[in-house]
Ligand SMILES: NC(=O)C1=CN([C@@H]2O[C@H](COP(=O)(O)OP(=O)(O)OC[C@H]3O[C@@H](n4cnc5c(N)ncnc54)[C@H](OP(=O)(O)O)[C@@H]3O)[C@@H](O)[C@H]2O)C=CC1
């Protein structure tokens with residue numbers, strides 16, 4: 001059997017919010033993943049605490065309550081740790097790395113305290129330790145910092161890195177909703193940690209700040225070194241006061257290089273802060289996160305997306321898993337041409353688009369019926385019509401719903417031939433809407 005087709009054995013530790021989604025994607029997207037990696041991923045087992053719980057989407061024979069035995073199986077090449085916490089996750093990851101298995105983890109609490117020890121084990125045993133999902137859920141920020149910006153000097157990384165608290169603060173700002181009720185909802189939606197104190201007291205954000213600072217500034221920073229304040233003291237009154245200053249309140253994580261009396265230091269801090277309403281972070285709501293990175297040569301980069309929840313986090317886990325698997329198959333090279341799927345590229349005619357058409361007309365009332373008839377003939381519905389100017393300067397503006405670009409452009413061609421349309425003066429496509 002060629003090396004590139006040998007199956008890669010995967011062990012998933014934990015089947016909670018994130019683990020369930022990882023198992024689902026591994027199962028549903030097996031063929032796509034195989035094509036991207038160059039070898040199939042085979043799920044060897046899933047470790048859980050409680051074997052009696054009902055689990056959807058997994059063969060019961062794959063379940064075990066002995067994660068160490070699973071990690072140590074000879075047919076396991078990659079371990080995905082999604083248990084959370086330090087114990088037993090640290091020992092399991094060390095056992096995997098020492099056994100020559102690459103590890104993917106979403107565990108920020110662990111990475112914020114033990115990344116030095118774990119990274120050393122990965123280095124010593126020449127395997128990968130990836131943790132993109134540990135910071136800001138689905139948002140790729142670890143890989144840009146470790147790889148894309150490896151040739152630059154990062155001076156500041158700052159933003160919103162906890163989905164649960166951002167969800168709570170957004171709801172408080174918008175509807176004045178009660179703190180407890182919103183926190184319970186964050187738990188139900190799979191955003192909150194197993195112990196949500198980690199979220200609301202800022203421990204989770206502090207762990208993420210420690211990870212970001214360590215990578216950005218090539219210095220080990222642990223969670224206990226991060227200045228931390230949570231959101232439990234924030235009330236509706238604070239939001240009222242913030243509004244009077246045209247601000248809102250966000251839990252921020254800030255990591256930067258600072259100069260203290262001529263000495264270069266790192267500041268890593270987490271606290272709720274006033275943010276002006278016209279600042280980009282003020283519009284980051286719900287479980288969304290955003291991270292701004294400032295580097296000497298690249299300037300400012302913004303990363304934005306879903307920061308919590310099973311499926312978004314699983315996306316980051318799967319990205320790491322594909323990278324680790326590819327490294328096994330292609331020894332760090334790739335993606336290779338043979339992993340490309342070869343999908344055909346659609347012509348613009350086939351693409352559903354929306355049109356904005358502005359035309360000079362002789363008589364608005366008379367022409368409207370004919371114009372809308374031309375769109376209707378090709379199955380295009382009109383979203384809005386506006387009349388502008390009058391007499392010689394009368395213009396009709398039509399905005400359509402989505403239809404094939406071919407139908408839209410054919411309609412414009414037909415309008416151009418109509419006697420009552422003096423001139424089609426402007427045709428633009430409308431993007432940024434879903435209708
Ligand atoms: N939820 C999110 O949005 C995000 C989570 N993360 C991180 O991902 C990790 C997982 O989070 P999440 O899925 O939400 O957590 P959950 O609490 O939902 O799931 C934890 C899973 O681990 C299992 N487990 C825990 N301890 C053991 C043990 N000793 N032996 C065997 N199984 C065990 C649990 O088993 P059982 O089901 O039997 O209880 C459960 O299936 C955490 O590190 C978290 O910080 C990172 C980014 C986002």
Ligand SMILES: N[C@@H](CC=O)C(=O)O
Nearest residue numbers: 162163164191193308
């Ligand atoms: N509890 C965390 C989950 C993702 O890291 C959060 O709310 O951000």
